[in-house]
Amino acid sequence: MSLIEIKDLNVHYPIRSGFFNRITDYVYAVDGINFNIEEGETYGLIGESGSGKSTTGKAIVGLEKVTSGQIIYNNQDITDRRTRKKMHYNKDVQMIFQDSMSSLNPRKRIEDIIAEPMRNFESLTDTEERDRVKELLDIVGMPSDSIYKYPHEFSGGQRQRIGVARAVATHPKLIIADEPVSALDLSVQAQVLNFMKKIQKEFDISYLFISHDLGVVKHMCRNLAIMHRGRLVEVGTREDIYNNPQHIYTKRLLAAIPKVNPSGREADKAHRRAVEKEYQEHQEKWYDKDGKVFPLQQISDTHYVALPPDEIAQMKTEVG
Amino acid sequence: MWKTILRRVILMIPQIIVLSLFVFILAKMMPGDPFTGLITPQTSPAQIARLRKEAGLDNPWYVQYVDWIGRALHGDFGMSYQMQRPVTSIIGERAINTLYLSILSVVLTYLIGIPLGVAAGRYEGTWIDTSIQFYNFISMSTPGFVVYMLAIALFGFALGWFPTSGSISVNASGVIGTIGSRIYHIILPSLLIAILGNASIVQYLRSGIVDNKLEDYVKTARSKGVPERVVFNRHILRNSLLPIAAFFGNVITGLLSGSVFAETIFAYPGMGKLFIDSVSGRDYSIMTALILLYGILTLLGNLLSDIIMSIVDPRIRID
Amino acid sequence: MDTSDELLLDIQHLHTAFRVHDHFYDAVDDVSLTLHKNEILALVGESGSGKSTLATSIIGLHNPRNTKVTGDIMYNELNLVGLSEALFNRIRGNDIGMIFQDPLSALNPLMRIGDQIAETLVYHTKLSEKEREARVLELLDQVGIPDPPLTAHQYPHELSGGMRQRVMIAIAIACKPPIIIADEPTTALDVTIQAQILDLLEDIQKEIGSGILLITHDLGVVAETADTVAVMYSGQIVEQGTVYQVFENPLHPYTRSLLRSMPQADSDDEELHVIQGTVPSLVNMERSGDRFAPRIPWIPESAHEANPVLHEAEPGHLVRCTCYKTFYFPDEKPEAAAAGAAGNNVQNPSEGA
Structure with a gap:
């Protein structure tokens, strides 16, 4: 059984207009998505800005009000705040943010920042608490005298490690990592990713790894989903997505990643332009009349693609 | 934009009603009344009572409030007790x-x-x-x-x-x-x-x-x-x-x-x-x-x- | 790039120092570079490497009160170092165009797009207002804006990130400058938009033949677009060459470490390579010896030069310090590590190289 199941999740924001400020339309930030995260795995959620990937993450931790749909954790739907509270869901599910500077309170010392989630759920004595904090800092490779310092005294990478330490403080089962390394330099990014993996093995944590960086997701995740316009366009294993992309949007995204291979760059560019041309010319085929992504269709054991209806018919005739 | 301004102005009405209620009740809660200053050792309690009645100060507060706001809508905020002139012209x-x-x-x-x-x-x-x-x-x-x-x-x-x-x-x-x-x-x-x-x-x-x-x-x-x-x-x-x-x-x-x-x-x-x-x-x-x-x-x-x-x-x- | 192309910019021994508590510290330390017509020169490095400082030194945007720039930046017989403000204002925008990282903050929120582009033309051309308007529309069209007259009347917040960066490019190329400096032009954009912007930059370059100084931390972007590359660490160039030389035969330990720490591996069990230690701050930077030595502590001190200079490893391919000749990663030559500097790689190098 999966650790957490996202079923037909919707997060819509009302648009108000007119004289009486009535709701005239909605922004479909998250528009009916389904996926499961297994215990101990890192599930990747890829999308560009405005795709709804961050909203999805926030909805799962409970920072965003769910319009409809279910989030099943331990056989319970936790979209209701009272259920979350009753089952200590917020102890089990934590979050790491992109911007470590603004997500750590600048007026609090590291000790208080890391201890805060523990204080909410456990009653520890001062010495127990301090020992735990030092232990957590040790896990993410920070010296124990850091507890007396403030966030601004650390570099971006160090702050992100503090964010990781805070997230694991309550021994969570799942961590939502929203662009955890996007603001970091390459060498620091490697460090944080390694720590995330190390902690995962040690504590058997699952991650929902939200990112726009296909290289990082490829490194971190065995299973992933591509999100676009509030819906999932393609879901599958790493091999499915990177080696056998089916949806035009996935192809376009993959083609756009610059590769560290100067001698192949002319070929890469030609490929990218060909995909882009196809996208521009046949774009409407891949979206319904409202510009929405089609429902996902299973094309192999693990691989799901939001294929247009005629494509499905074609595939069926090929198979049948 | 004009619509929004109009809506904002209309939305002010309840705000003003709340404010006026608040102002009115606050004034009522203050010690003394307009006649306190006019009272001399020679004024008899009966005279004070008559003055108060004439000014409508014996009515329940909501009656007084409705009276006051009704007149205020016509630009009449009553008489200044001290200067014995209409409030509107003084202001x-x-x-x-x-x-x-x-x-x-x-x-x-x-x-x-x-x-x-x-x-x-x-x-x-x-x-x-x-x-x-x-x-x-x-x-x-x-x-x-x-x-x-x-x-x-x-x-x-x-x-x-x-x-x-x-x-x-x-x-x-x-x-x-x-x-x-x-x-x-x-x-x-x-x-x-x-x-x-x-x-x-x-x-x-x-x-x-x-x-x-x-x-x-x-x-x-x-x-x-x-x-x-x-x-x-x-x-x-x-x-x-x-x-x-x-x-x-x-x-x-x-x-x-x-x-x-x-x-x-x-x-x-x-x-x-x-x-x-x-x-x-x-x-x-x-x-x-x-x-x-x-x-x-x-x-x-x-x-x-x-x-x-x-x-x-x-x-x-x-x- | 054809090296016979006309030399645009000749930077020699450039130092840019910032004042911190009444002391000046070199953020750019003795950098020499050249930029030719039709060349895309990528300046790569992590934050704090001095790459952006170098760019702002070229265009003279530092506050003279707390910055000291010395050395030579030769542009057409003209030394941009120490140039008067009045003269520099004739160069900026006209001979050097600049593109910044975040197009939202780089555009004035209260000015219409058209006015912001026209502003460059006001100070560098004799065009009439009518002609300027026409040129603005032409530029917007050139950078791929679908409806130039509409966009010219819009404000920055009404455009998407990609469109804003196109507007920034229109501003930079308004006077067809021979030199364009692009400081992390795609870092704030989505990958698909990044690809479009990089394509646009290349197209523009082909049209007007500018030399582009591309500043970025993204090795992929460099590999895809640059002709030549200079890798910076702690204010110095540590490796320099054509894009093929640097990516296919990286020599300096820093370049090699960076390439190794990229998440490109196909197996998720593999750990990423981590460069030990941290980038030193401007004030705490070691000013003598190999500045990268503290971060590769398993390499013996004797492998480094006392005063590392750039060596020509092959024609046009420069590397700082001789340590590249014997450099290895700890997991590459375990026998060498055991013999040479056993256990040294776990502790910090306190004595300094």
Whole structure:
């Protein structure tokens, strides 16, 4: 059984207009998505800005009000705040943010920042608490005298490690990592990713790894989903997505990643332009009349693609 | 945009009702009544009771409230108990006086504040900035009434340059004479209000300039080869004036509410002095009318601020 | 790139120092570089490497009160170092165009797009207002804006990130400058938009033949677009060459470490390579010896030069310090590590190289 199941999740924001400020339309930030995260795995959620990937993450931790749909954790739907509270869901599910500077309170010392989630759920004595904090800092490779310092005294990478330490403080089962390394330099990014993996093995944590960086997701995740316009366009294993992309949007995204291979760059560019041309010319085929992504269709054991209806018919005739 | 403004105005109605209720109940809760001041050892309790009954003060509070608000809607705020004149006409003549004083003080406040703010922001960290900051520190921390009294003593009595009370001289005649006399009476108080009250403008402007100087779009402007003088005026200063433009809506509120201290000390017959007098004389009909008026002005001022912002800042749309 | 192309910019021994508590510290330390017509020169490095400082030194945007620039930046017989403001204003925008990282903050929120582009033309051309308007529309069209007259009347917040960066490019190329400096032009954009912007930059370059100084931390972007590359670390160039030399035969330990720490591996069990230690701050930077030595502590001190200089490893391919000749990663030559500097790689090098 999966650790957490996202079923037909919707997060819509009302648009108000007119004289009486009535709701005239909605922004479909998250528009009916389904996926499961297994215990101990890192599930990747890829999308560009405005795709709804961050909203999805926030909805799962409970920072965003769910319009409809279910989030099943331990056989319970936790979209209701009272259920979350009753089952200590917020102890089990934590979050790491992109911007470590603004997500750590600048007026609090590291000790208080890391201890805060523990204080909410456990009653520890001062010495127990301090020992735990030092232990957590040790896990993410920070010296124990850091507890007396403030966030601004650390570099971006160090702050992100503090964010990781805070997230694991309550021994969570799942961590939502929203662009955890996007603001970091390459060498620091490697460090944080390694720590995330190390902690995962040690504590058997699952991650929902939200990112726009296909290289990082490829490194971190065995299973992933591509999100676009509030819906999932393609879901599958790493091999499915990177080696056998089916949806035009996935192809376009993959083609756009610059590769560290100067001698192949002319070929890469030609490929990218060909995909882009196809996208521009046949774009409407891949979206319904409202510009929405089609429902996902299973094309192999693990691989799901939001294929247009005629494509499905074609595939069926090929198979049948 | 007009729709939004209309909607905002309509939305003010419940706010004003709540405010008027609040004002009314507050006035009722205050110790004493309008007759307290008129009572002498010779007044009999029966006389007081009769007076109270005549004024409707024995009715339940909600009846009194409905009476009051009904008349207020017709512009009738009742009689001033102390001056035995309609409240509306008293406020009317005082409002004119305050308007003159306020307009001159606002103009002077901006005339002094903006150049100081620009200088402090532009020459941040130099002696110019330090001196302006020091001046603002002093002007903020000096109680106004002390300066007003010292100024009256020095320029009014000792040197005799300016009048020490009133809004117009009794023997002023003719259009030019009347206007001249009015201006002559408000120069000293408005100048002092401006000198003591420009700190917020100076500081808003200064910090706006200091922040905007480091913005990327300023770098873009420089990288285009725009001369430094133009970079400052067109890019830095214009963007730094935004908060001050927004602030202007609230200034309108101040135009009519007047300066309580300056008017009282300069014995200037304006709204601020009227308010103080009505409080000390327990003249509830004036007091409630004034508080209601101030409340409505504040709401209008906020709306005006939002409208000004939407005009000067393209990022803000109120439709 | 054809090296016979006209030399645009000749930077020699450039130092840019910032004042910190009444002391000046070199953020750019003795950098020499050349930029030719039709060349895309990528300046790569992590934050704090001095790459952006170098760019702002070229266009003279540093506050002279707390910055000291020395050395030579020769442009057409003209030394940009110490140039008067009045003269520099004729160069900026006209001879050097600049593109910044975040197009939202780099555009004035209160000015219409058209006015912001026209502003460059006002100070560098004799065009009439009518002609300027026409040129603005032409530029917007050139950078791929679908509806130029509409966009010219819009404000920055009304455009998407990609459109804003196109507008920034229009501003930069308004006077067809021979030199374009692009400081992380795609870092704030989505990958698909990044690809479009990079394509646009290349197209523009082909049209007007500018030399582009591309500053970025993204090795992929460099590999895809640059002709030549200079890798910076702690204010110095540590490796320099054509894009093929640097990516196919990286020599300096820093370049090799960076390439190794990229998440490109196909197996998720693999750990990423981590460069030990942290980038030193401007004030704490070691000013003598190999600045990268503290971060590769398993390499013996004797492998480094006392005063590392750039060596020509092959024609046009420069590497700082001789340590590249014997450099290895700890997991590459375990026998060498055991023999040479056993256990040294776990502790910090306190004595300094």
